[in-house]
Amino acid sequence: MAEVVLRNLTKRFGKVPAVEDVSLGVPDGAFVVLLGPTGAGKTTTLRLVAGLERPDAGDILIDGRSVLGEMPAQRDVAMVFQQYSLYPHLTVRDNLAFPLRSPILRWDEAAIEKRVREVAEVLRIAHKLGNKATQLSGGEMQRVSIGRALVRRPRIYLMDEPLSSLDAKLRAELRIELKRIQQELGATLLYVTHDQIEAMTMATHVGVLDRGRLVQFGTPREIYEDPVSVYVAERLGQPRINTLPADLFGTRPDGAATIGLRPEHIRIGEGREARVGRIERLGDQTRLHLTLDGHEIVTLTEVHTRLTPGDIVAIRPQAPLYFDAAGARVPSGR
Amino acid sequence: MSAHSITEPSATTKWISGGLVVAYAVVTLIPLLWIVATGFKTPADAISYPPKVVFDPTIEGYVNLFTTRTRVTPEQLESLPPPEGIAEEIVRSYGMVIAGPSRFGERFMNSVVIGFGSTFLSVFLGTLAAYAFSRFKIPLSDDLLFFILSTRMMPPIAVAIPIFLMYRQLGLSDTHLGMILLYTAVNISLAVWLLKGFIDEIPREYEEAALIDGYTRFQAFYKVVLPQAATGIASTAIFCLIFAWNEYAFAVLLTSGTAQTAPPFIPTIIGVGGQDWPAVAAGATLFLLPVLIFTVLLRKHLLRGITFGAVRK
Numbered sequence: 001m002a003e004v005v006l007r008n009l010t011k012r013f014g015k016v017p018a019v020e021d022v023s024l025g026v027p028d029g030a031f032v033v034l035l036g037p038t039g040a041g042k043t044t045t046l047r048l049v050a051g052l053e054r055p056d057a058g059d060i061l062i063d064g065r066s067v068l069g070e071m072p073a074q075r076d077v078a079m080v081f082q083q084y085s086l087y088p089h090l091t092v093r094d095n096l097a098f099p100l101r102s103p104i105l106r107w108d109e110a111a112i113e114k115r116v117r118e119v120a121e122v123l124r125i126a127h128k129l130g131n132k133a134t135q136l137s138g139g140e141m142q143r144v145s146i147g148r149a150l151v152r153r154p155r156i157y158l159m160d161e162p163l164s165s166l167d168a169k170l171r172a173e174l175r176i177e178l179k180r181i182q183q184e185l186g187a188t189l190l191y192v193t194h195d196q197i198e199a200m201t202m203a204t205h206v207g208v209l210d211r212g213r214l215v216q217f218g219t220p221r222e223i224y225e226d227p228v229s230v231y232v233a234e235r236l237g238q239p240r241i242n243t244l245p246a247d248l249f250g251t252r253p254d255g256a257a258t259i260g261l262r263p264e265h266i267r268i269g270e271g272r273e274a275r276v277g278r279i280e281r282l283g284d285q286t287r288l289h290l291t292l293d294g295h296e297i298v299t300l301t302e303v304h305t306r307l308t309p310g311d312i313v314a315i316r317p318q319a320p321l322y323f324d325a326a327g328a329r330v331p332s333g334r
Numbered sequence: 335m336s337a338h339s340i341t342e343p344s345a346t347t348k349w350i351s352g353g354l355v356v357a358y359a360v361v362t363l364i365p366l367l368w369i370v371a372t373g374f375k376t377p378a379d380a381i382s383y384p385p386k387v388v389f390d391p392t393i394e395g396y397v398n399l400f401t402t403r404t405r406v407t408p409e410q411l412e413s414l415p416p417p418e419g420i421a422e423e424i425v426r427s428y429g430m431v432i433a434g435p436s437r438f439g440e441r442f443m444n445s446v447v448i449g450f451g452s453t454f455l456s457v458f459l460g461t462l463a464a465y466a467f468s469r470f471k472i473p474l475s476d477d478l479l480f481f482i483l484s485t486r487m488m489p490p491i492a493v494a495i496p497i498f499l500m501y502r503q504l505g506l507s508d509t510h511l512g513m514i515l516l517y518t519a520v521n522i523s524l525a526v527w528l529l530k531g532f533i534d535e536i537p538r539e540y541e542e543a544a545l546i547d548g549y550t551r552f553q554a555f556y557k558v559v560l561p562q563a564a565t566g567i568a569s570t571a572i573f574c575l576i577f578a579w580n581e582y583a584f585a586v587l588l589t590s591g592t593a594q595t596a597p598p599f600i601p602t603i604i605g606v607g608g609q610d611w612p613a614v615a616a617g618a619t620l621f622l623l624p625v626l627i628f629t630v631l632l633r634k635h636l637l638r639g640i641t642f643g644a645v646r647k
Contacts, residue, residue: 052545052546072545078546079543083539088562089561098547103550103553104548
């Protein structure tokens with residue numbers, strides 16, 4: 001297990017910057033989630049750490065030592081790819097054993113079999129060990145590729161949306177399983193995801209990337225409650241944060257151009273009148289689509305609400321977030 | 335199943351398509367069948383008119399193919415001990431004795447060594463080059479690939495005379511090595527292009543996963559890329575072998591003895607002891623076999639190649 005430090009890391013593909021001047025310290029045993037839309041540089045960051053890409057500038061330190069000169073194999077990292085990670089010509093067993101048979105480890109076959117079985121049990125693929133990798137369903141393939149990372153005890157685990165192709169139930173189970181394994185091993189993990197629940201429940205730290213730049217790094221709570229910009233605020237929260245003109249509800253702090261309202265920032269029952277447009281009943285939550293002066297607002301209400309489209313409700317902000325015209329956070333002034 | 339189901343053609347369609355396939359097979363196979371049959375005829379049956387479809391099979395053609403014979407006087411024939419084996423018996427019935435083995439076996443082995451040798455070399459070098467073109471940033475790689483392809487644009491025989499002179503200077507005329515190098519030079523562009531296509535199709539993630547799993551690039555190539563390129567390697571090998579095996583013009587020009595391959599040798603059989611068509615047909619039949627066997631052996635990979643892409647997500 002190890003700490004990872006990225007120092008002014010930059011990688012361009014042609015003229016396009018994929019990772020731009022990223023500095024980041026991942027403490028030993030941390031579970032770091034990288035958030036950002038497609039093209040933000042999350043996967044490239046993982047690939048740089050893995051040694052699959054060479055940075056144009058900057059340095060990567062694992063346990064205080066630069067690894068730029070090292071081959072991927074020497075860096076002692078394990079990576080779960082988003083897709084195409086299983087060797088299609090091998091069985092599940094051989095896929096899982098592949099890293100252990102590498103010239104660097106060369107375990108003896110009895111030990112390999114034992115370890116492969118253990119990991120297969122955890123991931124519930126023990127009954128598929130004899131199958132060819134191509135005979136698996138998408139979810140099973142993904143579990144095998146997670147398993148291929150878990151059979152080893154590398155210094156760092158890198159995971160690129162490992163749970164994205166799984167169904168909801170399995171994803172929930174593996175989320176807990178991965179977190180448990182990470183805590184038990186005290187493993188350092190760099191994890192890319194789009195999924196808010198994964199980020200909030202598993203991460204000890206969240207890094208938000210925007211077009212290659214790291215815009216905020218902190219605990220999941222900090223990122224959620226205290227975002228530095230609209231962009232960061234929009235990464236987390238379901239339904240998404242509502243961004244409206246800052247003066248829609250009257251007073252606003254100096255410099256604020258927009259007000260950001262998450263559902264918990266909206267108090268229903270007093271304030272300005274908004275019209276109910278649509279009601280989405282998702283089962284565990286009910287979303288209310290409101291219109292106020294032509295602005296669409298999405299919030300939550302009680303699950304069994306009696307409201308119907310066309311009703312009028314009064315709303316007012318409660319400890320909202322303010323942002324300036326460029327999207328940067330403005331102190332709320334209270 | 336409905337009549338217009340996509341998965342299951344109707345009975346009529348099946349009958350018509352089946353009939354067409356059988357008709358086509360018959361038309362294309364009759365000449366082959368004729369060659370095989372002629373190999374088992376007597377010289378008289380082979381040229382009889384009208385042609386004999388039903389005949390008494392004999393291995394005379396094969397005996398003549400593999401032996402050289404000398405005519406002896408009836409008195410000498412009388413004085414010999416009784417014939418050993420069927421071959422001796424057939425030869426003596428024509429008033430001759432077996433003088434020794436013919437050169438067919440030797441020429442056939444030359445074909446095997448040169449054909450398979452050049453196929454191996456083409457596929458080996460082709461795979462490495464194709465991998466490099468597919469995975470690494472090579473300056474001017476498009477131009478290089480075009481250059482490699484351009485070597486195929488001229489019929490090889492157009493440069494026959496320069497090659498003939500060059501080979502004479504280098505001492506490569508009528509050598510196995512010379513022929514292997516020549517056929518490799520002709521085949522390599524095909525091999526590079528075909529294999530590059532196949533290797534391009536293999537996602538890089540597989541190798542990258544292997545690199546992270548603790549393997550070097552060469553090990554990743556060997557353990558991950560090669561098995562997945564098996565289909566491409568098999569089909570490329572078949573194409574290369576078919577060319578090298580059947581090549582006639584250069585074989586006639588550049589080989590005459592030690593390294594002579596079967597194609598220029600087989601026609602010379604006609605001249606030995608009259609028009610011996612059964613022996614020629616026997617030689618042709620045996621000559622067909624290796625490519626056939628090679629293709630059948632690699633068939634599994636070829637079939638897999640057709641279905642492989644379809645089952646992946």
